[in-house]
Amino acid sequence: MLIYSTVFSLYLYFCVLLMSQQKQNVDIYSFYINSTVTSRYATTVITSRVANTLNESQGIQFEVKIPKNAFISKFRMTIEGKTYDGVVKEKEEAQQQYNQAVSRGQSAGLVKSVGRTLEDFKTSVTVAAFSKVTFELTYEELLKRRLGKYELLINAQPMQPVADFKMDVHIQEKPGISFLEVKGDLSTGDLTNAIKITRADKDAWVTFYPTRDQQTTCRSCGENGLNGDLLITYDVERQNPQGEVVVSNGYFVHYFAPSDVSRIPKNVVFIIDRSGSMHGKKIDQTRLALLRILSDLDEDDHFGLITFDSEVSLWKRELLKATETNLENAKSFVKEIRDRGATDINAAVLAGVDMISRHPREGTASILILLTDGDPTSGETNIDKIMANIKEAIGTKFPLYCLGFGYDVNFDFLTKMSLENGGVARRIYEDSDADLQLQGFYDEVAVPLLSDIQLKYPGGTKLTKTSFSLYFNGSEIVVSGQITDNSVESFTTEVIKSSNVTYKDTIMTKDPRDVPPENEDFMQRLWAYLTVKQLLERQVLLKEQEKEDEKKEALKLSLKYQFVTPLTSMVVTKPQEGEVEVADKPKEGEEPSRHQGKN
Incomplete structure (x- = not known):
């Protein structure tokens, strides 16, 4: 049994770690990372396909590192055609299953914080002789703008060369992408030839398809394959001082980062x-x-x-x-x-x-x-x-x-x-x-640019935070909410700052070009993600009934959207003897060395 505890910018890091004695007996024949960023909201899916090459059953381990600001929203294992899905439950309920498993003598472990920005998700499963297992982990995060850019960091350390190794990143931004750069250890030497960047008006694609030979000959590579990172940084066009509003299926998000104001001493x-x-x-x-x-x-x-x-x-x-x-x-x-x-x-x-x-x-x-x-x-x-x-x-x-x-x-x-x-x-x-x-x-x-900022949305409800003391150059204010009447043709935003300067904008809500069909639910999930984050942050400030009410709301949203948060855990029932794993989110500030746990 395992307890897993789960920032713009998106930090994405993965690692498949296999014990040294297994290296010759386990074949990671396919490893895909697919990250889709739509209007700063990133959904990342890591899929690892592994074969047991022994003529007897053995445990196969899967380990990935994800950003601390991300919420895991799906985990599944597929073995011999049968799929085992993780289910997000209230933490107390999941803890009961954990305790029962421990009392039966089953192994227990901890998924731990790793350094400054990462958390470590690790699990293992017993796979029959000459059989295969597919692991799939999904997590979601709203990218935060810092110093004028968003970052996507992908660290690859699979511990063996992989025959079918692919990283695909698709970034779609409504106002257009102003710049995009790819750096890091995995963009040097011969690996540069494995990277392809494609740009369009509102989209950018970055692919990284290294061959087996390239995975062993790069500057930071060796017999264990890739070992380094790919860093993608980008920003968006900011031609409208009122900011950018995206509307989809009755939800909206307003990104406000004006560039037409002077710095405040x-x-x-x-x-x-x-x-x-x-x-x-x-x-x-x-x-x-x-x-x-x-x-x-x-x-x-x-x-x-x-x-x-x-x-x-x-x-x-x-x-x-x-x-x-x-x-x-x-x-x-x-x-x-x-x-x-x-x-x-x-x-x-x-x-x-x-x-x-x-x-x-x-x-x-x-x-x-x-x-x-x-x-x-x-x-x-x-x-x-x-x-x-x-x-x-x-x-x-x-x-x-x-x-x-x-x-x-x-x-x-x-x-x-x-x-x-x-x-x-x-x-x-x-x-x-x-x-x-x-x-x-x-x-x-x-560099402060605005102070005492209030954002108003006459047609909005269930809004995230709308008051901000300061806005700094290179950052971004983000507000999301629901639109009270989903049939209205336009939606108005209003930003008021202390010097009585007002930004006001009205947009059409029926623009089919805003969101591609495959991402229609991202806006609702973005709103839920930001709402849960802010409700959890406010917990330290509230008392008694108000604190309890907001905690219940955060829990309700976490369960509805299957987010692993400090209030929830993901329970995975494994095929062998019904063994249970429970994934939690670790508390900020816990030293990595304190969470070493075993499987």
Whole structure:
């Protein structure tokens, strides 16, 4: 038995891992990855066909890695003409089957988080002598735009050359595709000849069909076949400042990413943990990232630096303009930051709020960025009290972004504190590129374009989130919902921002060119995916009945659309002796090494 726990951009990674002693006895004779992206919504199907070449039965293993932001929506095994489908059930019900299987002495395992962006799905099945098995896994994800592009990452590591190996990607975008690039290890050397890119007005196709020889002779290949990644990045045309609206079968999605507005000067305060636990590489990388970030500030920006342990230290008591002199002085200060002491998060963040509040500037956007690697251990240490203090002090005036360094940080606390104050939390992984992770996050919020955005849809209902504190260059606001009258001929969208500038657009709802027939249900699934994501995210902010009501709604949608989410599990009954597997979604922040499980 197996428990499996399940970002624009789409990260797609797969791996078929076979035990070394099986390599000569198992033939992966076909492996297909088919990814269809329609209006940013990606549906990926991985199909592996494997033969047992022994004259006796043996276990055959299937392992794939999928993006953390994806929901598995289908898994099936076909053996000797019979298909075994996974069924998504409420987590508690699936857990009962898990416990029963364990009590019968059946094997149990865990599907685990893998690194920053991936989760590992693994299963095995006993296959009779000279028989075959087909594994098929489907998952879905709404691609998120970051720094002006979407990404599709495909990592191929099948552990043996495959005679029939194909990757097919079809991207369809209504406004047209502005650029598309293919990079990565699998696009170098002789493998370049295995890649074909075809472009049309609104479509792009990328195929990767390497021969057996190519699978063993590329730069990162060997006797075990392919081992590397293919990275597809793209963006869409943005000629309409009102955004892009797609309508299908009574559902709509509105993508809003205006390019006709000027940047807003920003006020940014960096609140840096210098407690003893930041010793060594963490503090070194933090200093390096801050030096780069300071170099990227524009002259009409204002900034502040706060460091803290059990005490709070302000570089300057007020925000300073990002002049060349001020930036050089700030860099000298950053170079001298040293780790010491405990962690007073409450006092540090309140100091940051006070610094911005005391120096309001008309026509600017203010941002607080907290970087910490631990729990509050000094001053006010009650997490609920800290969150109440900070929420009262900020009062919806500007967002707080929390960067959690490493696995020991209380990421749930940072997530809730960020969401309560209009921001997001991001984990910074303790790797050699942690400084680049820090800078990468800053780059995403470096250029605010709009503030206090409200989106209205007079003919819409069951809407996803419609209020946003800031819109940053290179990102995208996405709203989906149902249309109240599916027979209407037009649908109106309205975007209002704080400077009283309004974007208004009316589109025809009966445009048959919007969606090809084979993708007619994608809009409804996109709406369900985004709704479930946001309902689950809001759980940390709600209390009592409201929390329970939204949890029930998220569960209902997860079951209806067969999504494996934190509220559901996929149950697979295997042919041998009715053995049961249960696939769950792991909690963010769990270290990969903690989920090694067995089959």
